[in-house]
């Protein structure tokens with residue numbers, strides 16, 4: 282995650298069949314949030330829906346305006362088995378929703394629609410072609 286300058290990473294992105302994600306992510310007030318969640322459940326996702334640029338370490342070099350709630354709460358466990366409840370707002374809420382999606386087999390591109398989806402699809406095709 283750090284090597285690729287990401288702010289979150291889900292275990293299944295690196296080939297681990299575990300429901301775990303890590304994060305080191307600022308919110309919109311520039312407060313840094315660092316941690317991990319084992320068996321996370323997105324228990325709250327509400328507030329206003331904001332469309333903001335979103336990228337993913339699994340789709341390098343790509344980005345698309347993606348709609349996310351600006352408040353999210355994730356519950357789960359720490360690596361030592363303690364219960365944890367993580368609140369996020371702004372960009373950090375986006376991160377929490379993004380990482381939970383990964384563990385449910387989704388990437389942000391699955392949430393992008395319309396011309397943004399078409400543009401992203403063209404970018405993926407171009408990236409695949411140039412490899």
Ligand SMILES: [Zn+2]
Pocket residue numbers: 336337338339379383
């Ligand atoms: Zn991602």
